[in-house]
Amino acid sequence: MPIRGSVLSCFCLFPFSVSPKGKIRSSGKNDAFTVSNEEQIDRISFLPDEIICHILSFLPTKEIVTTSVLSTRWKTLWTSVLTLDFEDNWPCFFNTTFASIVGSILDQRKAKSIKRLCLHNHNKSFSIDLIGTLVSTAVSQNLQELDLFCYCYLEVTLPNTLFTCKTISILKLSFGSTINLNVISSIHLPSLKILHLYLLYLEKDESLMRFFSGCPILEELCYEEVKSNNSTPFKIFLPSLKKLHLKCHDKRVQIVTPSLEYIQVQETKVCDSLVCNMSNLVKALVDIYFDHCEKEYVSKLFNGIHHTKFLELSTYTTEVLANSSFGFPEFHNLVHLKLCLSTIDYCFLIQLMLTKCPKLEILDIDKVYEESERKRTQPRITLVPNCLSSHLSVFKFREYGGSKDDLELTKYILKNSKVLKTVTIEMEIWLEAKKASEAMSKLHALLSASKFNKLSNSLSTFTLMYSISSNI
Amino acid sequence: MGERGEEWEAVMLRKAEEEESKAVKKVKLVTSDGVTMEVEISTVKEMETIQAFMNATDTDNSIIFPLPKVSSHILSRIMELMSGEYDQELVKRLSHEELKEICMVANYLNMKTLLHLTASAIANLIQNKSVEFVRHFFNIINDFTPEEEVQLRKTHEWAFEGVDED
Structure with missing residues (x-):
């Protein structure tokens, strides 16, 4: 039974853990805390x-x-x-x-x-x-x-x-x-x-x-x-500013911040407010909404933050990006991409974005909720993005619901990533036990299949998490 | 599995070699219960009391620093907090006694981040708690006569409004 044999060896090779109760944390250092030390501690009479x-x-x-x-x-x-x-x-x-x-x-x-x-x-x-x-x-x-x-x-x-x-x-x-x-x-x-x-x-x-x-x-x-x-319209020039949290519907404001390292743009009706190229940017969190006539502003915003190392896009932003044919600039420094998703048919968007992030090491997916599955309308990208063959080492997927899209994305990542080291998939909290175990066995199968493709040379940790929710 | 074991050994060996080659200056801390803990100089940087002493002595030899007020247990807890970059989760796992003692040591060694973190954690624990709870928490003996206490409560009546005694 060669197939079963390979499944077993995959269990042995990876510290494969399925936790029935809550999340698994990295072992090691922290454990010292759980071991209660009954050493005599001098009681302090007063501080x-x-x-x-x-x-x-x-x-x-x-x-x-x-x-x-x-x-x-x-x-x-x-x-x-x-x-x-x-x-x-x-x-x-x-x-x-x-x-x-x-x-x-x-x-x-x-x-x-x-x-x-x-x-x-x-x-x-x-x-x-x-x-x-x-x-x-x-x-x-x-x-x-x-x-x-x-x-x-x-x-x-x-x-x-x-x-x-x-x-x-x-x-x-x-x-x-x-x-x-x-x-x-x-x-x-x-x-x-x-x-x-x-x-x-x-x-x-x-x-x-x-x-x-x-x-x-x-x-x-x-x-x-x-x-x-x-x-x-008026301009605010802040040369020393490192951190900016902007929530502004006022299109007249322009904030010029050349030294910015952290930016959070929240619920902002896309506007012209960020005008400079922020070359020191490390972290960008974007939660904006826009319609088709505002595409120009969106490209300005993304062009302004394209030097960032970390990028997080909110559910709504991801959704409108997926539905618009907006040209995403290349994020040449991006190491960590976090996407909050509720939209279906996001595989195309992710593939598209991966081609624009050549140095991406960590891909973080956070599903918010699952809508009913629709038919695919977007084309597939056949070319494997560079980041997958040379950089991507961590893939995290929270609130994995086991839908076709969820599985397809995971499959795409596992199949094409050449240097992937850690994969963490957290099952959706409210997922029924039966569906969860189905989804998990599909993932196991995927893993053993990718083992055949010699992916296991780099992959060292594959973790599946499932918390049993109170409604079962 | 054997292959993996060898690989692991090789990694550890490489790590040990790397550490030796760096030859970082170490500081020996002697705790109240006589345990000597060797720590890297970078660790001591945050302990401003020790740092000030080191700046004053300026020696190339390894430095031994006695800490008569700190037990080895508390010192190792502090090391864990420092290496965990003062994660709130780690603080939550400390016992009340540990928390108070670490707060004292942070004050004594002048460790600003640690002092801020532990003091705010203690404040969180006593917030919205009854007078009895706070007395018990700090091991306070109530030395007021009942009349005095009633009088004081009256003086600051506004402060006690809406407070549940449990």
Whole structure:
């Protein structure tokens, strides 16, 4: 029985593992943790004040104050914590009560500085004056991080001193209302590295441009749903920026970021917003949607990010790419490609993309859900992409459902990859046990067939994972 | 299988040779329970307390550094966290005692990333927990009289609003 013999030897050669319960993690190092070490550990009678204050600094102020009843030692410890965090977990106070509580907290604090000030308020009526008072107090006490998330329904003016604060390195602003930067006389934030702007309406675009020009070392920008009532296109030039998260429907904005290393474009109606060629790009996550008249913008975007080493495309993006005859540029540095798929008949798209990624080493497929199978309309590509014969070493497939397309893609990869080392296939979570075992036996057969084709010379790990879901 | 075994041996041999040829300067750390652990100099870089000492001494010989406050068990846990690039999953597997002790050591050795990670993990554990839970967690003995405690709760009444005592 030569066939059976070969199947058995394939079981022996590869550390072949099917886990009935959850995922298999790499063995080795981590195992030490699971072996509980019963060595005598000196019980710490107490942690020094300094560490306790550090631990408490991660908690909301309301909770920090409750530690005062733990013991006499803890009675005033909270006053030395360097952060003020007013999360949205406050009981419903009247404005005046909240203001007096904040006032009393500030009076009792022994800490000389406010490293982080966080104020989150979704629906309570906060007085804008109180925000202003808190921010200016914090700025005068070496503020490093400010996180304001308030829905005020009124125009907000932040204190002038915030915009010339020398110590602030993280600034997160979200108001859901208009913010007036025009009255700020001077903007200079020499230490600001991280800036998040979310849900803001600006009086004028110029104020935003002025804001950015006052941040000489800005490294990270999150720009989401920022709007203004102007209509002229404007450019934001950020030469120091390394990380950008863009969620923007505004076609007038152009962001020029020549040093960018990480980009996430999310739910963005494709626009002209990214204009330069980002030659230092390492990681790009793209979640956009577009119609046929916007193809030009799409090519501009992909041309801008074609130097990246890692590329992730969302389900929707993959789908529209598959349906449009858009010319994908060559991604000559791309090592890791992650595709989220819900679309059927994606084999063509993947083959097409593989021909554009000559150095691809890792292909990561993430199926989102399976639609009913349709007839194929796309042609097949007969030429084997270069990356398969010389580079691709890892193939991962999550939420494998066992459809014809799933099997065909896996077959295509196994058959054509010459240097493939690791294959990991995770079965779809909600897949019935019977279907899963069918799909897995088909994969086993595929593997033993590819063994005949001498693929096993390079392949060292083949893992199938199947978690038994609770519905069975 | 035999073929595979030989191949593996060859790989290990090559690895050993490579390591020897690199001849990295090692640091010996002596723990409170008398265990000597040899670590690479790159590992020590994050331990700013030791790094400062090394910068001051500047010797070519291997350095022995006593750590009277650190047990070998905790030191090996720290090494695991460092080699795992401070994976949150690894932190979750630590016992409460280990977590507290590692936090102390991170403070003592001035390891910023580790201190941040363990302190925030502890904060996560005590967040939204009852006063009794937090007392037990930190081994705190309540030395207030019942009257004093009631009085304190009254002073900060607003902070206790909406808190479930369990």
